[in-house]
Amino acid sequence: MVRRRCFTIASALSLFLCVATAVLWARSYKRCDELGFVLINHKHRDKAIFLDSGLGQLGARIEMGELDDEYVPGLSYSSRPPNPRLPATTAFWARHNFSATKLKFDWMTWRRVGLPHWVVAGVMAILPTVSLRRYLKTRSQSGHCPHCRYDLTGNASGICPECGSAIKAS
C-alpha cells in the first residue's frame, strides 16, 4: 500500500526532525546557530533567508530589497555564543519565545518569525506518535496482516493477498 508507505516515511522524517529540534534546543543555550541563503540580484530585489536557533527559540527570517556588501551570496552557516537576553519583557508571548516582527525600510523589508523549540519538536512528534499507536494497535489485532493490516479472515493460504507477506497460521 503506497499511502501507508508514504505515511511511514513521513513519520520517520518527522521523528528525525523532532530529535534534531530537541538537540538544537539543548544546544541553543550555549551556541546560536544560523543557516543562511542569500540571493543577490542587483536590482534592489535581493533576497536573504535565515534559519536560526538560539536561547530556546527557532527563527525564520526573510530580508528582501537592497542588501549591502556584508551579505555574502549563497549558502552560509555561522555559530556564535548567544547574545545576552534583552531586558526582560513582560509580554506573555515574548517571554515564552514566540515572536513575529516586520520592519520596513525604504530599501528593504525584514520579517522574522520565532517559535520555541518545544513547539516545533511537539508538532514533529505528532506523526510518529500516531504511527506508533497504529503499530501497537495492529500488533494486538489478530486476524489481520501484521504488515499491511489487511483483514485475513478465512485466509488459509498463509500469504497475505494484499501485500504478499508470509503469515503465521493462526
Ligand SMILES: [Zn+2]
Ligand atoms: Zn499484508
